[in-house]
Amino acid sequence: MRQGLVSFLLFGLLLVGMACTPESKTRVIAHRGYWQTEGSAQNSIRSLERADEIGVYGAEFDVHYTADNVLVVYHDNDIQGKNIQTSNYEELKDLRLNNGETLPTLESYLKRACDLEIRLVFELKSHATPERNREAARASVEMIKRMGLEKRTDYISFNLDACKEFIRLCPDASVAYLNGELDPDALKEMGFTGLDYHYNVLREHPEWVEKCKALGLTTNVWTVNEPELIQEMADMGIDFITTDIPEEAREIVNTQTR
Ligand code: MG
DSSP: OHHHHHHHHHHHHHHHHHHHOOOOOOEEEETTSSOSSTTOOTTOHHHHHHHHHTTOSEEEEEEEEOTTSOEEEOSSSEETTEETTTSOHHHHTTOBOTTSOBOOBHHHHHHHHHTSOOEEEEEEOOOSSHHHHHHHHHHHHHHHHHTTOGGGEEEEESOHHHHHHHHHHOTTSEEEEOSSOSOHHHHHHHTOSEEEEEHHHHHHOTHHHHHHHHHTOEEEEEOOOSHHHHHHHHHTTOSEEEESOHHHHHHHHHTOOO
16 A cells, blocks of 8 residues: 555656656757867768767768769868869769768768768758759758668758758658748748758847747757857757867757756
8 A cells, every 4th residue: 555655656756757857958960070080081981980989969961962963971062173063973982081081972971870870960062053952952862761861861951942852852851951041930931840050140039049949940050169159059948059079069068957
C-alpha cells in the first residue's frame, strides 16, 4: 500500500518534471565542418569527421554543380583559379584542399557521412540561371535520397529558386533561407521551415525570434565566432548557431541556463 503510494508520488513528480523541462537549448553547427583543427580544411571530409567527433548538432557544407553535372563540396566559386561551375569535373578532380585532400565530390562526402551520425546542413550555392539552380537542387536531392540521408539533411541556400525546388521536392525536410530580407510570415507562406540569417538581421529584428517560434519556424544565425556574441544569440533563444569555433560554442551553450 505504502509502496503504491510512493510509486504514485514518484510518477507525479516525473510528470511535473516533464512539464517544467525548459525549452530546448541552442545547438551548434560547425560552419564548413570543423576546420580550425589539425589536419582539417574547410569543407574537407576531415572537417566532417572532426565535427562528428566533437558531437555538435551539425556540419554545414557548400555545394557547387560543375558544367558537366558533378556536385562538389567547396565554398568559393573558384578553386586555384578555376571556376567550378563553368569547369568540367575532369579539370578539378586533382586539385587539393589545404589539408592535402583532393576536392571532395558530394558523393564521396556523403559516403563518409553515412558512417557518422552528425546532421548535414547542405548549402547549395547560387548558380548562373534559375533553371541551373533548380537542376542543381534536383541533383542534390536525388543523391541525398540515393544515399539514404534524407532524414539527416537540412537544406539552406541564398538562392530562392533553389530553395523553392527543395521545398517542392522534399516537403518533409527542413529548408531555411539565408539571405535575410524575408520576414517570418513571408517565409512561412513560401513553405520554409526556418530562417538562417546573419546575426545582425536578428539583432535588428529581435521580435522575429518569438515570431518564428509562434509560426513553428526554426532560427539559425551565421557566422558567430565571438564567445560574447554566441552567448548573446543563445540568450535570445536562437535554435542554432553556425560557427567556426564549434568546440568553444558548445561549451557556451552547454552552460546556458535558459
Ligand atoms: Mg556555407
